[in-house]
Amino acid sequence: MGYVTTDDNVEIYYKDWGPKDAPVIFFHHGWPLSADDWDAQMMFFLGEGFRVVAADRRGHGRSEQVWDGHDMDHYADDTAAVVKHLGIEGAVHVGHSTGGGVVVRYITRHHEDKVAKGVLISAVPPLMVKTDDNPDGLDKSIFDDFQKNTKENRAQFFNDVPSGPFYNFDQDGVEASEPLIHNWWRQGMMGGAKAHYDSIVAFSQTDFREEMKTITIPMLVMHGEADQVVPFEISGKKSAELLQNSTLKTYPGFPHGMPTTEADTINADLLAFIRS
Numbered sequence: 001m002g003y004v005t006t007d008d009n010v011e012i013y014y015k016d017w018g019p020k021d022a023p024v025i026f027f028h029h030g031w032p033l034s035a036d037d038w039d040a041q042m043m044f045f046l047g048e049g050f051r052v053v054a055a056d057r058r059g060h061g062r063s064e065q066v067w068d069g070h071d072m073d074h075y076a077d078d079t080a081a082v083v084k085h086l087g088i089e090g091a092v093h094v095g096h097s098t099g100g101g102v103v104v105r106y107i108t109r110h111h112e113d114k115v116a117k118g119v120l121i122s123a124v125p126p127l128m129v130k131t132d133d134n135p136d137g138l139d140k141s142i143f144d145d146f147q148k149n150t151k152e153n154r155a156q157f158f159n160d161v162p163s164g165p166f167y168n169f170d171q172d173g174v175e176a177s178e179p180l181i182h183n184w185w186r187q188g189m190m191g192g193a194k195a196h197y198d199s200i201v202a203f204s205q206t207d208f209r210e211e212m213k214t215i216t217i218p219m220l221v222m223h224g225e226a227d228q229v230v231p232f233e234i235s236g237k238k239s240a241e242l243l244q245n246s247t248l249k250t251y252p253g254f255p256h257g258m259p260t261t262e263a264d265t266i267n268a269d270l271l272a273f274i275r276s
Contacts, residue, residue: 028093032199033061044224058074077109093107118220121223125208127205128205138231143204167257218276222270226254
């Protein structure tokens with residue numbers, strides 16, 4: 001574990017576990033969390049002989065709480081700084097939710113020949129918000145409410161999200177886990193409010209459609225059909241159609257936070273793709 005300083009002088013926290021000569025998987029977390037959200041995956045793949053790396057995005061977790069640069073270009077550049085510092089070109093990059101957007105932008109901004117494969121899990125690409133040429137997207141008022149709640153009562157909002165739609169704990173027949181809710185809240189509250197506020201624009205309004213068409217490396221798109229946060233029809237389905245070399249796996253009943261609640265299934269499918 002350590003820190004790397006980016007070109008614009010921001011301290012980015014990262015974890016780096018496993019043998020230095022092992023194949024590398026780089027994990028990118030969702031909003032408003034941290035590298036800790038990948039515990040179930042990092043421990044699993046460490047046991048399978050991989051070197052696993054995960055970083056806290058700027059303003060999130062243990063990274064520096066700077067007030068600016070909370071956009072996909074900076075997130076990709078910060079990733080590049082960690083990759084360069086550790087010398088891990090050629091890794092598999094796995095992104096959940098907002099982290100999926102970071103994976104796409106990193107591949108297209110920093111050359112896909114530095115990435116072996118990519119994985120998008122419950123990811124925000126290609127474009128979440130409704131626009132004239134994206135009529136199936138979600139209304140901007142939804143994300144405006146996200147920003148309002150983050151600004152006015154972040155502690156309450158960061159309890160409501162995991163208690164409800166993130167893990168589908170608000171659905172009939174789904175048993176809530178208080179430890180998971182508390183861990184989500186803990187991770188969120190570690191980060192900076194300004195970073196979380198700005199990141200909502202980044203994950204909802206960044207348009208990845210054209211750049212996704214240029215990606216040729218193997219990409220796995222994984223999405224829960226019961227995802228209430230990033231609905232499959234506007235995200236995973238369209239991403240798989242835009243990517244040149246994609247495999248789509250969908251999961252009936254799985255929530256947005258399926259890497260945590262359905263870790264056994266997700267890990268097995270990830271392992272099969274990475275080793276294929």
